[in-house]
Amino acid sequence: MFDNLSDKLDNAFHVLKGHGQITEINVAETLKEVRRALVDADVNYKIAKEFTNKVKEKALGQDVLTALKPGQMLVKLVKDELTQLMGGEAAGVNLSGNPSVILMSGLQGSGKTTFSAKLANYLKNKKTKKPLLVACDVYRPAAINQLHVVGEQVGVEVFSDEGNQDPVAISKAAIAHAKENGHNVVIIDTAGRLAIDEAMMTEIANIHSAIQPQETLFVVDSMTGQDAVNTAKTFNERLNFDGVILTKLDGDTRGGAAISIKSVVNKPIKFIGTGEKMDAMDVFYPSRMADRILGMGDVVSLVERAQEQYDEEEARKLQKKIAKNKFGFDDFLNQLQQIKKMGSMKDLLGMIPGAGKMLKDVDIDDDAFKGIEAIIHSMTPEERSNPKIINSSRKKRIGKGSGTSVQEVNQLLKQFNQMGKMMKMMQGGGGRQMMNMMKGMK
Numbered sequence: 001m002f003d004n005l006s007d008k009l010d011n012a013f014h015v016l017k018g019h020g021q022i023t024e025i026n027v028a029e030t031l032k033e034v035r036r037a038l039v040d041a042d043v044n045y046k047i048a049k050e051f052t053n054k055v056k057e058k059a060l061g062q063d064v065l066t067a068l069k070p071g072q073m074l075v076k077l078v079k080d081e082l083t084q085l086m087g088g089e090a091a092g093v094n095l096s097g098n099p100s101v102i103l104m105s106g107l108q109g110s111g112k113t114t115f116s117a118k119l120a121n122y123l124k125n126k127k128t129k130k131p132l133l134v135a136c137d138v139y140r141p142a143a144i145n146q147l148h149v150v151g152e153q154v155g156v157e158v159f160s161d162e163g164n165q166d167p168v169a170i171s172k173a174a175i176a177h178a179k180e181n182g183h184n185v186v187i188i189d190t191a192g193r194l195a196i197d198e199a200m201m202t203e204i205a206n207i208h209s210a211i212q213p214q215e216t217l218f219v220v221d222s223m224t225g226q227d228a229v230n231t232a233k234t235f236n237e238r239l240n241f242d243g244v245i246l247t248k249l250d251g252d253t254r255g256g257a258a259i260s261i262k263s264v265v266n267k268p269i270k271f272i273g274t275g276e277k278m279d280a281m282d283v284f285y286p287s288r289m290a291d292r293i294l295g296m297g298d299v300v301s302l303v304e305r306a307q308e309q310y311d312e313e314e315a316r317k318l319q320k321k322i323a324k325n326k327f328g329f330d331d332f333l334n335q336l337q338q339i340k341k342m343g344s345m346k347d348l349l350g351m352i353p354g355a356g357k358m359l360k361d362v363d364i365d366d367d368a369f370k371g372i373e374a375i376i377h378s379m380t381p382e383e384r385s386n387p388k389i390i391n392s393s394r395k396k397r398i399g400k401g402s403g404t405s406v407q408e409v410n411q412l413l414k415q416f417n418q419m420g421k422m423m424k425m426m427q428g429g430g431g432r433q434m435m436n437m438m439k440g441m442k
């Protein structure tokens with residue numbers, strides 16, 4: 001995410017390396033590079049200039065006798081200012097009302113339909129919410145179909161009325177249906193167009209005034225940079241929306257939209273889309289995003305993702321097994337599944353400070369576990385629970401069955417062995433230390 005921008009900002013701060021003090025000259029030089037990095041990332045020039053002016057003012061007003069080195073201090077000031085520029089605090093979704101109605105708007109292909117289903121899934125997982133998805137694209141039957149497909153994927157009911165050409169009537173019928181069937185959230189997916197046109201704007205404005213949603217969200221593709229910001233402006237003038245959803249942040253996006261959209265429309269970014277899968281979304285936290293932009297990783301989100309998959313009961317069982325030396329390949333397979341559920345490997349590793357930069361040009365294959373899984377699946381249940389019995393003829397059979405070599409089987413067995421030792425060690429106090437460290441970070 002934003003690799004280019006992170007690199008350039010990193011280079012900008014190098015100007016201050018070796019300087020013992022902040023001076024007007026070295027600050028100006030550094031901030032000139034920061035400004036250039038922002039503009040290259042497709043941040044509007046005026047916003048970039050205002051940004052660096054603010055940082056400069058703060059930097060020169062600082063007491064030079066600070067505990068931080070000039071470079072560190074400037075990074076901190078840039079981080080704070082970036083956080084402010086992106087909205088300061090995270091903004092929630094208004095879920096008052098029964099049902100609470102959420103209207104999705106945006107251009108065609110921005111990711112509206114995908115995000116509607118992601119949001120439904122996210123709310124459904126909150127247990128107290130029972131969402132209903134509504135297909136309001138009256139022009140393309142394929143769009144209605146698409147919503148049914150993603151709705152099914154996340155296990156959320158989809159309301160549609162194919163052939164009905166009146167989106168206001170469909171929305172009203174959907175809300176009535178929701179009331180009758182105990183849905184407390186209604187998410188309305190509307191039609192998108194390739195370019196902003198008057199008819200489309202009037203249509204969505206009509207839906208908006210007829211149903212008075214609790215929340216109107218504008219979905220925009222972050223890859224479109226300044227265009228994203230301009231489209232947001234036009235939609236906001238007509239709909240006065242409540243928040244922005246920035247999609248496709250997993251792609252090769254430069255970051256301009258994420259950084260400047262809030263200051264242009266004065267509406268917060270509420271969520272981000274980070275992939276095509278239904279769980280590839282995150283609440284937008286300006287401060288964590290600033291950390292990522294500055295190459296500082298996002299450990300808090302990483303820990304949260306791990307916690308989402310954490311099952312206390314399972315963890316207790318696992319601990320017992322480790323203590324009794326009974327951790328087998330079935331448990332290992334289970335753990336792999338949990339990691340996979342946390343997101344794509346590149347995305348996860350990118351949250352580790354410094355790793356994003358190192359991995360920028362590395363292609364991490366999410367199928368990397370496939371070979372390991374194949375080997376484990378080729379073991380008998382007995383071999384899985386007691387790997388010690390795997391002798392050389394068994395290794396040959398496992399290699400053959402999994403389409404791998406004996407060396408690969410050996411390698412996995414060795415790593416598994418080492419892992420077992422490590423886990424035992426962590427149980428002897430090291431694990432507790434690690435947990436405390438994680439709690440401290442949160």
Ligand SMILES: Nc1nc2c(ncn2[C@@H]2O[C@H](COP(=O)(O)OP(=O)(O)OP(=O)(O)O)[C@@H](O)[C@H]2O)c(=O)[nH]1
Nearest residue numbers: 108109110111112113114192247248273274275276
């Ligand atoms: N990589 C990536 N792809 C995404 C993301 N969100 C959506 N997409 C993809 O972008 C494409 C367009 O998404 P849709 O949800 O169909 O877009 P839409 O705005 O509903 O488009 P219309 O229904 O045609 O108006 C699809 O191929 C999605 O899988 C994301 O966060 N990351």
